[in-house]
Amino acid sequence: MNTxxxxxxxxxxxxxxxxxxxxxxxxxxxxxxxxxxxLDLRRGEILAxxxxxxxxxxxxxxxxxxxxxxxxxxxxxxxxxxxxxxPKDSFGYGIGMIHxxxxxxxxxxATENIVLGIKDGNGFNIKKSSERxxxxxxxxxxxxxxxxxxxxxxxxxxxxVEIIKVLYRGADILILDEPTAVLTPQEIEKLFxxxxxxxxxxxxxxxxxxxxxxxxxxxxxxxxxxxxxxIATVNTAETNEFQLTEMMVGKKIVLNIERTEPxxxxxxxxxxNLEVVxxxxxxxxxxxxxxxxxxxxxxxxxIAGSGQRELFEAIAGLQPINNGEVVFHNPKKDKPVxxxxxxxxxxxxxxxxxxxxxxxxxxVDFSGMKHSEIKKLVEEEKVLFYExxxxxxxxxxxxxxxxxxxxxxxxxxxxxxxxxxxxxxxxDNMMLRSYRKGHSVFVxxxxxxxxxxxxINNLEVVTPGVGTPVRRLSGGNIQKVLVGREIAAAPKVLMxxxxxxxxxxNSSYMIYNLLNEQKKKGVAVxxxxxxxxxxxxxxxxxMVISSGKITGTLDGRTAVKEEIGRLMTQTEGVNxxxxxx
Amino acid sequence: MFPVAEFINRAVMVGTSLVLGSTGEILTxxxxxxxxxxxxxxxxxxxxxxxxxxxxxxxxxxxxxxxAVAITLAACCxxxxxVTLIYSFLTITLRVNQNVTGLALTTFGVGLANFxxxxxxxxxxxxxxxxxxxxxxxxASLPFASKLGDIGKILxxxxxxxxxxxxxxxxxxxxxKKTRVGLHLCAVGENPATADAAGINxxxxxxxxxxxxxxxxxxxxxxxxxxxxxxxxxxxxxxSQCGWLSIALVIFAIWRPVIALFGSYVFGGLWILYNxxxxxxxxxxxxxxxxxxxxxxxxxxxxxxxxxxTQPPASLGLNYFREDR
Numbered sequence: 001m002n003t004x005x006x007x008x009x010x011x012x013x014x015x016x017x018x019x020x021x022x023x024x025x026x027x028x029x030x031x032x033x034x035x036x037x038x039l040d041l042r043r044g045e046i047l048a049x050x051x052x053x054x055x056x057x058x059x060x061x062x063x064x065x066x067x068x069x070x071x072x073x074x075x076x077x078x079x080x081x082x083x084x085x086x087p088k089d090s091f092g093y094g095i096g097m098i099h100x101x102x103x104x105x106x107x108x109x110a111t112e113n114i115v116l117g118i119k120d121g122n123g124f125n126i127k128k129s130s131e132r133x134x135x136x137x138x139x140x141x142x143x144x145x146x147x148x149x150x151x152x153x154x155x156x157x158x159x160x161v162e163i164i165k166v167l168y169r170g171a172d173i174l175i176l177d178e179p180t181a182v183l184t185p186q187e188i189e190k191l192f193x194x195x196x197x198x199x200x201x202x203x204x205x206x207x208x209x210x211x212x213x214x215x216x217x218x219x220x221x222x223x224x225x226x227x228x229x230x231i232a233t234v235n236t237a238e239t240n241e242f243q244l245t246e247m248m249v250g251k252k253i254v255l256n257i258e259r260t261e262p263x264x265x266x267x268x269x270x271x272x273n274l275e276v277v278x279x280x281x282x283x284x285x286x287x288x289x290x291x292x293x294x295x296x297x298x299x300x301x302x303i304a305g306s307g308q309r310e311l312f313e314a315i316a317g318l319q320p321i322n323n324g325e326v327v328f329h330n331p332k333k334d335k336p337v338x339x340x341x342x343x344x345x346x347x348x349x350x351x352x353x354x355x356x357x358x359x360x361x362x363x364v365d366f367s368g369m370k371h372s373e374i375k376k377l378v379e380e381e382k383v384l385f386y387e388x389x390x391x392x393x394x395x396x397x398x399x400x401x402x403x404x405x406x407x408x409x410x411x412x413x414x415x416x417x418x419x420x421x422x423x424x425x426x427x428d429n430m431m432l433r434s435y436r437k438g439h440s441v442f443v444x445x446x447x448x449x450x451x452x453x454x455x456i457n458n459l460e461v462v463t464p465g466v467g468t469p470v471r472r473l474s475g476g477n478i479q480k481v482l483v484g485r486e487i488a489a490a491p492k493v494l495m496x497x498x499x500x501x502x503x504x505x506n507s508s509y510m511i512y513n514l515l516n517e518q519k520k521k522g523v524a525v526x527x528x529x530x531x532x533x534x535x536x537x538x539x540x541x542x543m544v545i546s547s548g549k550i551t552g553t554l555d556g557r558t559a560v561k562e563e564i565g566r567l568m569t570q571t572e573g574v575n576x577x578x579x580x581x
Numbered sequence: 582m583f584p585v586a587e588f589i590n591r592a593v594m595v596g597t598s599l600v601l602g603s604t605g606e607i608l609t610x611x612x613x614x615x616x617x618x619x620x621x622x623x624x625x626x627x628x629x630x631x632x633x634x635x636x637x638x639x640x641x642x643x644x645x646x647x648x649a650v651a652i653t654l655a656a657c658c659x660x661x662x663x664v665t666l667i668y669s670f671l672t673i674t675l676r677v678n679q680n681v682t683g684l685a686l687t688t689f690g691v692g693l694a695n696f697x698x699x700x701x702x703x704x705x706x707x708x709x710x711x712x713x714x715x716x717x718x719x720x721a722s723l724p725f726a727s728k729l730g731d732i733g734k735i736l737x738x739x740x741x742x743x744x745x746x747x748x749x750x751x752x753x754x755x756x757x758k759k760t761r762v763g764l765h766l767c768a769v770g771e772n773p774a775t776a777d778a779a780g781i782n783x784x785x786x787x788x789x790x791x792x793x794x795x796x797x798x799x800x801x802x803x804x805x806x807x808x809x810x811x812x813x814x815x816x817x818x819x820x821s822q823c824g825w826l827s828i829a830l831v832i833f834a835i836w837r838p839v840i841a842l843f844g845s846y847v848f849g850g851l852w853i854l855y856n857x858x859x860x861x862x863x864x865x866x867x868x869x870x871x872x873x874x875x876x877x878x879x880x881x882x883x884x885x886x887x888x889x890x891t892q893p894p895a896s897l898g899l900n901y902f903r904e905d906r
Contacts, residue, residue, distance in 0.1 A: 088780050103775040105768050107889055115761075116768055117779030124761040151889050 016079065017043045017173050017204035018064070018095075023073035025059055033059040037073070037230040039223055041173065046195060046205045048219035048236070050248055052565075053304045053530045056228040057208045061175045065097035066090035077173070096166025097175040100182075102158050106151040110144060114165045136167050140197050143190075155280055156187040163194075174198070175206045180214060181305060184282065192218050210303040211547075212241050212569040226250050241566065249532060249565035257512050257537040259556075260520060262296035267329045268524035269315070269493055274324035276310045276548075284310045285548045288324070292493065297515060297525040299539030299556060301532060301564050307548035308528045309413065312495050316410045317398045328406055330389035330492075346404070347383075348374065356383040409491035411483055413498045413528075415475075419482045422471030426452040426463065429470055430485055455484035459510065476507030483514055494518050497528040512538055532561055546570050586731035588850065588857055590738060594809045595823075596849030597743045598623075601801025602827025603834060603841045604750050605794040610831060611757060612790035613770035613896040617683025618668050619798050620824025621690020622661050624817040626799025627806040628694035629660020631814055634712040635701055646718035653715055653807070654800075661799020662792055664690055669791045673784055676900040687821065694817035701814070716812025719804075742804045747842065749797060754838040766790055770894035773901040783901055801827065826852070829876040835883060835891040848872045 018041040025034040034056045041047050051057045062068045064075060066087040075082050077093045084090050090097070104113050111130040133146040142160050150158060159179060166174060176195075180188045195205055195218065209215060215222055216236060223233040224247040231247045269292035276285040285307045292298055300308055313319035315326055348366055350356065356364035364383050366374050377383055393401055401408060412418040420429045430448035438444050452466040459480040463473055470478055479499060486494065496515065500508040515538070519525050529535045535542050539556040544567035551567040602623055609616045616622075633656025637649055668686050671677040701710045719740045726737035757763040768776040769786045777783050802820045806812065810819075826848055833848075834841035855868040883891045 087778060103772075103778045105771045105775055106895065107771050108764075108768070112764055116764065116776070117781050119761075124759075124764075149889070 015042050017041050017077070019074075019076035020060070020064070021074040021076065023060065023063060023070045023075070025056075025063060025068060025070050033228050034063075034070075035228045037225070037228075039230060039233065041204050041206060042221075043172075043204055044199055044202045045220040046199050046207060046218055047233075048215040048222045049206055049208045049225065050210070050215055050222055050244060051225035052210075052248060052532075054227075055225040055248075057225055058177055060225070061097060061177060061206065061208060064090065064095055064173075065175060066095075091169050091171070094170060094172040095175070096169060096171030096173070098159065098162045098166060098177065098179060100177045102162050104150045104158060104161060107149065109147050109149050110153075110161045110164070111146040113150060113161055114146075114168050118169065133164055133168065136164055140167075140194050140201070142194060155182045155282075156184070156191075159183070159191070172202070173204045173206075175208075177208045178210070179207065180209060180211065182280075182282070188214070210569055211571045212244065212566075213571050215244065216241065224248055241569075242562065245565040245569065246562050248569075249561045252536070252561050253533045255533055255537040257509070257534070258516055259538060259540075260516065262293070262519070262540050264522065265293040265295045266331045268292050268294045270325070270327040270329060271315070272325040272327065274311070274314060274326065275322045276307075276314055276319055277322045278310070283548055285314065288545075288548070288550055290543055290550060290553065292524045292526060294492070294524045295519060295522045296540040297519050297527055297538060297556075299535040299542040300526065300528045300545055301535050301542055302528075302545035302568055304530065306545045306568075308497060308545060310548075311545070312410060312412070312497055312526075312528070315393070315493075315495065316408055317393065317396050317401050321394050324394070326393040328391045328393055328492075330391070351383075355386060357386055358382060359384060407489055407491045407493075409486035409489050409494045411479075411486050411494070411496040411499050413501065415478050415482055416471065420470050420478065423469050425467045425469055426456070426461075426481055427466045429481065430455075430488075433485060433489055451485075451488055455481060455488070459484050459514075476503045479503060479507065479511065483511060487514060487518060491518070491523055493524045493526070495526045495528075498530060499527070500534070501530070508534075532564055535564075536561065544568055583857065586734040588853070589735050591809075591853050592850035593735075593739065593743060593846055594849070595805070595852045596846035597739075597746045598801045598805035598809065598823050599827050599830055599848055599852075600750060600842050600845035601746050601804060602798045602824055603830035603845065604746075604753055604838050605796070605798030605801065606828055606831045607794075607834070607836055607838055607841060608753055608757075608797065609791050609794035610836060610897055611766055611770045611894055612787045613773060613894055613899065613901070614669075614672060614787055614791050615679050615683065615898045616665075616668055616686075616791060616794065617680060617828065618664070618686025618690065619683075619795075619828055620821035621687035621693075622664050622668075622795050622798050623690075623802025623805075623824040623827070624694035624820045625664040625690045625802070626657045626661035626796075627802040627820050628697045628814075628817070629799070630654070630657035630803040630807060631701065631710070631712065631812075632656060632660075632697060634715045634812070635705075635710070638712060638714065644714065646715075646721070649715040650718050653712075653803070657799055657803040658796045661796050661802075664693070665792050665795025665799075668795070669788050672900060673787045673791070676902065679898050679900065687824070691817045691821045694820070698814045698816060711811070711813030712807075713812050716807050719807045719812075740808050742800070742808065746801075746804075750838045750842045753797075757838070767894070770896060773896055774903075777901075777903060783903075787901075798824070798827065826872055829873060832883075832893075833876050833879045835879075836893065848875075851875070 020037060020039040023034055023037045024032070026032045037060060049057050049061070059068060063070050064084070066084045066089050069085060075084055077095070082093050084093065105116070108116070111126055111133050114133055115129045130146040137144045142164060144157060144160050144164065150161065153161070159182070163174070179191060183191065195207070199205060207218065219236045221233055221235055222239065222244060224231040224244065226248060272289050274285050274288040275283065278284045288311065302308055310319050314321050351364050351366045354363065358364060359382060391404060391406065393406070396404070416422040421432070427445065427449045430451050431443065431445070434448055435443055449466060455461060456463060456466065461473070461477045461480045463477060470481055473481070483496070483499060494515070499511050503511065515525050515527060527539060536556060536559055541553055542556050542559050542564060543553045544551050544564055546568055551570045554563065602619055606616060606619050630653040634649065634653045637652045638644070664686065668682055671682045672679045698710065719742065721740060722738045726733040729737065757767065765776065765781045766786050768779070768781060769783050773783045802823065805820055805823055806814065830841055830844050830848060833844045851871045852869070854871070855865045858868065860868065
């Protein structure tokens, strides 16, 4: 087979390494990931594949790599129709894909990982293989020690191993799925140099990316996908950022989502210079500052993985904060949150600092009073704050935040991982929030059960009953259970990450309505979304995040889609140029 | 005077049973399958060999040592293979929880051994059932061993299985470390998804590792019975204890067969130590506890050192589901 391909190359000398003809791929009956896509890849070029989340880039590439099989259409490699049914077939055609999630055995050395699964019939000689790895690395300028174990390597080195693995198997066509998402700017520069060298060596490369400056600096041509369709392929030299953004986001679609004017907005959360470094030492949030107001919906737009998740987790107390502040504001006219259960000591403390007055204006002094008396005063709300209550949430665990009386509700993107326990029923999942209530050693199952029933009725959850494990419900119903529970906690702040992902239209609209209801109630709602049309129709303000930085905040009523798209793909380099102007 | 040569001799015999048990388990665990059924498999191996030997002796054929050894070995391997296949099918094909399956298999294997052992006793009408004749064939040692005094006793006085066990250890160690098959097997145990993506047949590797491992372990159980117990059957309790100790040894040996080999001889020594001390009967359990104490100490030191190479295979105990494509 290999010799055949080489012969074809010599004989035909065609310029096209890979051709996709009318590729269509659907998952189930509803979701069409790719519709009639035709693309080509020339020999010795770098083609950038650009598109929003869910535009079908990865699905398309997975079909070339043999992970999926197209429903319709043809894949042509080196001028010959190819039948690719498995990753192995794909290797056979000289195609190698480097996925976002590396497939490496941590305990093995680089070489051991590279030769894993190869049956070349030349006997097993790690030393010889290791020399070949070093040879390939030297040829393209990779820096790697073939005998080092994977678990001692950085992300960038692991990626290098993945790329060499593909080259070792003799790939001429390389597909890289968002290779720069996990790299530092210096590492990105190194990677690009290697890729350019590989291109000059005659390899054909497809790189999936969201970052506009990378597209412009690296690629020869750009193919844009939108909602599963191929919009156009243009020469990089003949295009610019604005044209590409426009192709990527498309025309505005008017959605019929209700949006009321925010009323009685008060500052609720204040995020100041937030910085978060992840486990691998990468800055996932850089100098993030913004305010969240009650009675409005703040939308967060951004390419997936730009730091949205870490931002929410940092606010909720799940992610260690390296620098900056998360401050909760409670207006003095509201019921002070410090008066909630278990915060009694705190009340006495605050009184000592002179923060309270009685309704008639006289200063509160608890000295000499019995605990029960103070408790009574607090419960009857006879003591009031002089000024807004300000509470620092940094370095507090979710439990501590709750004990301070602050109701933060969080609808995480990972519903069955962080939000609900799949194998437990709806009632038990309600109890995850209420099991600490009451003083009895036995848990109270009655109230959670009632709540579960209410949610089922009010939100029209389709389930055989409260006793069904949530895992068995459909995605939309799982989400209703989760959102219903979080709303039932009467939150002051409601954070929802991709709450409509994977939901059908009706369920999506129900979620939008729920968020709107909360907004009317005066809750500060933060909504992370991926569909720009929805963000523009639902949110009062839209904040755009890119690579862990806030690149802009726009008014939801006047925002222009292209502008949001531009801010989303803006990366550091572009940002610096902007600020220099 | 402490009988050093005698002590070492006996320790090596028990140790051989342990090393076979633990080498089988190491091979199994390297594929990511934790087989807690080893004690049961060792008992089944022993009783299968016993049945084979019993049938051969009572078949009326002219007794030949070679035939007896071949038949009992084949019976032992077949018996342990069948019991192991139950485990493999349940955990690999049906993806049942490995711990539950393994523990159930141990109970099953011990019961099976006691049942057949007891039945044979009844059949033969004796108080105990023994195949001493065959045991003699297994115990045959090199002729010059007895002439070399203590050295001969310590090094050359054993039946062939002791040396076979050492060869098995070296072969398993070589395969795991130096061959492509070994690399693939370790990949399956560390990260089956990656192995799968690299085109390695995860299911096949797991089946082969558990089955071959099970047969090696079964041989260990049979050896304990045929050589250390001189081929006379009492019950399965000692053999199942051997099995548990073998599993502990895997941890002691940090998943390396060669370390398991030396560890086995040490554990074998601790196992029989009581017989050579002047302690009272009450002290016996304390002495017999020593191997487990040593294992716990090894566990603690290994955990404290936090070295990746000394950790169990990363996907040990987890069944592999290929994600739906």
